[in-house]
Amino acid sequence: MAQKTKSAALPRELTVGDVARRAGVRVSTLHYYESKGLITSGRNGGNQRRYPRAVLRRVAVIRIAQRAGLSLSEIRQALESLPDGRQPNRRDWRRLSSAWRQSLQDRIENLVKLRDQLESCMGCGCVCFRDCPLHAPDDALPAPGRLAGEHGPG
Amino acid sequence: MAQKTKSAALPRELTVGDVARRAGVRVSTLHYYESKGLITSGRNGGNQRRYPRAVLRRVAVIRIAQRAGLSLSEIRQALESLPDGRQPNRRDWRRLSSAWRQSLQDRIENLVKLRDQLESCMGCGCVCFRDCPLHAPDDALPAPGRLAGEHGPG
DNA sequence: ATAGAACCCCAAGCATGGTTGAGGTCAATG
DNA sequence: CATTGACCTCAACCATGCTTGGGGTTCTAT
Secondary structure: OOOOOOOOOOOOEEOHHHHHHHHOOOHHHHHHHHHOOOOOOEEOOOOOEEEEOHHHHHHHHHHHHHHOOOOHHHHHHHHHOOOOOOOOOHHHHHHHHHHHHHHHHHHHHHHHHHHHHHHHHHHOOOOOHHHOOOOOOOOOOOOOOOOOOOOOOO | OOOOOOOOOOOOEEOHHHHHHHHOOOHHHHHHHHHOOOOOOEEOOOOOEEEEOHHHHHHHHHHHHHHOOOOHHHHHHHHHOOOOOOOOOHHHHHHHHHHHHHHHHHHHHHHHHHHHHHHHHHHOOOOOHHHOOOOOOOOOOOOOOOOOOOOOOO
16 A cells, blocks of 8 residues: 555655645546646556655645746646756756746736726726726736635636 | 627627737636626527626636635625615725735635744754644644745646 | 619628537446 | 445536637628
8 A cells, every 4th residue: 555545645646636735726627737747747557647755845836836927838848858868956946936926927927007097097088098097908817717805717 | 780799899798809818818718707706697599698797897806805814605706795776886895805915815814824923833852843833733724726936726 | 763882681700719418448345 | 255335437517717619690891
């Protein structure tokens, strides 16, 4: 027996159930991430997934990146930039996080701009939104199926 | 003839095409908004939609709210709080914008927190994300089909 | 009067991010 | 050895926010 459902002492390999429980996601989500190339798994004799403990960090990082507003495909691309053979180290993660921090920063700046103009602009009596600083025709709307009031797309 | 495709002088009523052009959205989007109860339209003798000019502001407001991270159903609810008979005035819009500003503010604060913890946390060597301030198990992920890197369920 | 643009409605389709369920296998326990 | 829970795959489904297309009508210009 490798590990129990009720976590035994420091098992070497994790089952999907283990990972799901520890990472706080559903098994179906892990399957989904795998299908999208965000994580990978080994298989045991009976074709069941077995994960190294490092997958926990990986999943955590994926979730964090989602909260930062990245799509799964963006996250996948970023993760692909991690070293191939060896385990990612501190430096590797730090590199990723810097890039993400920047895009997060941009997002924040946009929202702050919006916030600061919101009241004056919606409160004003102007007829013509075309001249309004908030009227951004080609501008980025939330991508369908994403972000949220940091709420939770469904 | 009420108005031309190429805007004549201050037409009283707008066609869908007019609204689409002026508001910078597709006709299909206006149909969609109507189907979701975000806007309404009158009809002419031939069953074609006719809009008062006020719809322009309404659409603009919808777009702004989307950028602020609200879902269409949240926006619809907010718009329903507008006065029924008369045109919304400055005060009405201001009330809406205040509420939205607050939710936008919350969103921003969350993202800032995330940003400030991102580097230290992803860069750190900790094994256990469960103890990490970035590990927010039940926490709000972007709602599927929404927001985006201010990009696009979502 | 007639062509062509613009409009109508409806159903289906797309993308994202998952979840659910059916039908069947594997593994740990008594 | 049998049960039971965990796992497997695959297809279908859900929600959001639209877009596309088909078949038919109405407008506007000439």
